[in-house]
Amino acid sequence: MAHAGYDEVLVQLVDYVYEQTSFDNETLRLARYCLLDSIGCAIAASTDSDCMRLMQGAQFSQNDNGVPVAGTALKLGPVEAAFHIGSMIRWLEFNDTWLAQEWGHPSDSLGAILTAAAWQSLMDSQSSAMNMTTVLNTMIRTYEVHGVLCLSNCFNALGIDHVVLVKMASAIASAQLMGLSKDQALSALSNAVIDGHALRTYRHAPNAGTRKSWAAGDATARGLQLALFAQTGEMGYPTALTASRWGFNEAVLRGKPLNLSRSLSDFVIKNILFKVPNPAEYHAQTAVEAAINLRARILAEGFSPESIEYVRVETTRPAMQIIDKSGPMKNSADRDHCLQYMVAVGLQTGNLTINDFHDPLASDTDLEALRLKITCAERPSFTESYYDPEKRAIPNSLFLKCYGRDEEFSETIEYPLGHVRRREECFDALLTKFHLNLSGSPLRDRSAVLAGILTSESKLDAMTVTDFLKLFSWN
Structure with missing residues (x-):
C-alpha cells in the first residue's frame, strides 16, 4: 500500500523492513555468524593506529548514558557511536561482501543497527530493553535491501561509491528500530536518496586512501541521523526517485530507474560472501x-x-x-x-x-x-x-x-572459502578468524566464551543489545 504518494520502490523497501514475519533457523544461524565476523573485524581494528587516530576526532558526544562502542571504553551519542562501530567493522577490508552489478558490504549498516537499537533502549525507559532477536531480524532485512539493490543497479559505472546503499539501508533500519512510523521511515529514506553521494575516487589509483575504510561508517551514521531527523517530524520527499530532471533516477542514474530485480526475502544473507581467511578485496x-x-x-x-x-x-x-x-x-x-x-x-x-x-x-x-x-x-x-x-x-x-x-x-x-558453495567448510575458519581478530585486544582471553555466546541461540538472542555491546567494550 502506498504511503503519502511516495515512489513505489521506496514503499516496497520500507514495507519489507517493517514486516514482522520471522526467519528460519538456518537464516538466523547465518545472521549470528555475520554478527560474529563483523564484531571480530571491529575489535581487530581497535589495534590499528590509523583507525584509532581518526576515531579520536569523533568523540565529542562522550557521556555516561551513551551507546557503548565495541572495541573501546567509550560511550557516545548515537551519530558518533554509529560512525565508530561502522568504521571499525569496515576498516581492515575484512567484513562480509556482496558482489553483483554493484559491489558492497551489507554488514556496513551494523553501525546504525546496533546503535539505533541501543539508543532506543536507553531513551525509552518505559519499555523493555531491545533484545538481540530484534537486532538479528532487522539485520537480515537490511542485508536483503542492500544486496538486492546491488543486483541490477550499477553505481560504480557512474563513479558513485556503493556506500549510497549503506546510507539508504541504515536509514530504514534505524527508523524501524527506533519505533518510527512507516511515513517517518519514508522521510528518512527519501532524505538519504537525495543526499550528496560519495565518489569512488578514494578506492582507485591515484587517490586510493583510508577514506574507503571510514566511508561506510560515515554513511551508516548519516542514515541514522536522517532517521533521528524524521523522528522530530522532518518532512520527506515522495518523488525523490522519479521527479523529472531533479530526481535521483535522472540526476544520478542518468535516466535509469532504481529497481528491485527480485522479491525481498532472505536471499542475500543466505548467499553472503565471507572473507576467510585472508583480508583481500x-x-x-x-x-x-x-x-x-x-x-x-x-x-x-x-x-x-x-x-x-x-x-x-x-x-x-x-x-x-x-x-x-x-x-x-x-x-x-x-x-x-x-x-x-x-x-x-x-x-x-x-x-x-x-x-x-x-x-x-x-x-x-x-x-x-x-x-x-x-x-x-x-x-x-x-x-x-x-x-x-x-x-x-x-x-x-x-x-x-x-x-x-x-x-x-x-x-x-x-x-x-567464504562462498555459499563452500559454506559448511567456512564456519570453523570463521571461528579461527574471530579468535585471531581478538588476539591483540584486551578480550583475547575471553574469545572462546564470546564466540560461544555469538553462535548460540539460547545465549545470544534474548540478550539486550546494550548488554551485548558491553561484552565487547573495555569497561
Missing part, C-alpha cells in the same frame, strides 16, 4: 588462495619465490577495474586494493594478514621485485561465470614460471 580472494597453494608446490619442487620468472593472473572484468594496479603503493589502502601486491604476499609468505599491508613487509625489496613480475588480464569466461546468477563465481587462474623449469605451474580456483 573479494575479487582477489581466490587469487590469494591460489598463490598460497602455488607457493607450496614450487617449494616442494626445490624452487623459491626468488626463482619466479613471471606470474600471469587471469581474472574477471570487475577485478581488472578495481584491483589491477601498477606503480608505487603509497599506503595500506593502495596495497589492499592491488591484486599484484596481494598475490606477491601469498607467494612470498604463504599467507596474507592484516599486518601485511604495512611495514616492514610493505617496504620489502624482494616483495616489490616479485610484484613487478605479476601481470593481470581478463578472461571473458570468468566474467561470464561471475555474473551468472546460478554460479556467482569469483574465479582466478595463476600461471607461474620459474627459471630453470620449462613448464608453467598453474592453479585455478573458482569459489573462495
Whole structure:
C-alpha cells in the first residue's frame, strides 16, 4: 500500500523492513555468524593506529548514558557511536561482501543497527530493553535491501561509491528500530536518496586512501541521523526517485530507474560472501588462495619465490577495474586494493594478514621485485561465470614460471572459502578468524566464551543489545 504518494520502490523497501514475519533457523544461524565476523573485524581494528587516530576526532558526544562502542571504553551519542562501530567493522577490508552489478558490504549498516537499537533502549525507559532477536531480524532485512539493490543497479559505472546503499539501508533500519512510523521511515529514506553521494575516487589509483575504510561508517551514521531527523517530524520527499530532471533516477542514474530485480526475502544473507581467511578485496580472494597453494608446490619442487620468472593472473572484468594496479603503493589502502601486491604476499609468505599491508613487509625489496613480475588480464569466461546468477563465481587462474623449469605451474580456483558453495567448510575458519581478530585486544582471553555466546541461540538472542555491546567494550 502506498504511503503519502511516495515512489513505489521506496514503499516496497520500507514495507519489507517493517514486516514482522520471522526467519528460519538456518537464516538466523547465518545472521549470528555475520554478527560474529563483523564484531571480530571491529575489535581487530581497535589495534590499528590509523583507525584509532581518526576515531579520536569523533568523540565529542562522550557521556555516561551513551551507546557503548565495541572495541573501546567509550560511550557516545548515537551519530558518533554509529560512525565508530561502522568504521571499525569496515576498516581492515575484512567484513562480509556482496558482489553483483554493484559491489558492497551489507554488514556496513551494523553501525546504525546496533546503535539505533541501543539508543532506543536507553531513551525509552518505559519499555523493555531491545533484545538481540530484534537486532538479528532487522539485520537480515537490511542485508536483503542492500544486496538486492546491488543486483541490477550499477553505481560504480557512474563513479558513485556503493556506500549510497549503506546510507539508504541504515536509514530504514534505524527508523524501524527506533519505533518510527512507516511515513517517518519514508522521510528518512527519501532524505538519504537525495543526499550528496560519495565518489569512488578514494578506492582507485591515484587517490586510493583510508577514506574507503571510514566511508561506510560515515554513511551508516548519516542514515541514522536522517532517521533521528524524521523522528522530530522532518518532512520527506515522495518523488525523490522519479521527479523529472531533479530526481535521483535522472540526476544520478542518468535516466535509469532504481529497481528491485527480485522479491525481498532472505536471499542475500543466505548467499553472503565471507572473507576467510585472508583480508583481500573479494575479487582477489581466490587469487590469494591460489598463490598460497602455488607457493607450496614450487617449494616442494626445490624452487623459491626468488626463482619466479613471471606470474600471469587471469581474472574477471570487475577485478581488472578495481584491483589491477601498477606503480608505487603509497599506503595500506593502495596495497589492499592491488591484486599484484596481494598475490606477491601469498607467494612470498604463504599467507596474507592484516599486518601485511604495512611495514616492514610493505617496504620489502624482494616483495616489490616479485610484484613487478605479476601481470593481470581478463578472461571473458570468468566474467561470464561471475555474473551468472546460478554460479556467482569469483574465479582466478595463476600461471607461474620459474627459471630453470620449462613448464608453467598453474592453479585455478573458482569459489573462495567464504562462498555459499563452500559454506559448511567456512564456519570453523570463521571461528579461527574471530579468535585471531581478538588476539591483540584486551578480550583475547575471553574469545572462546564470546564466540560461544555469538553462535548460540539460547545465549545470544534474548540478550539486550546494550548488554551485548558491553561484552565487547573495555569497561
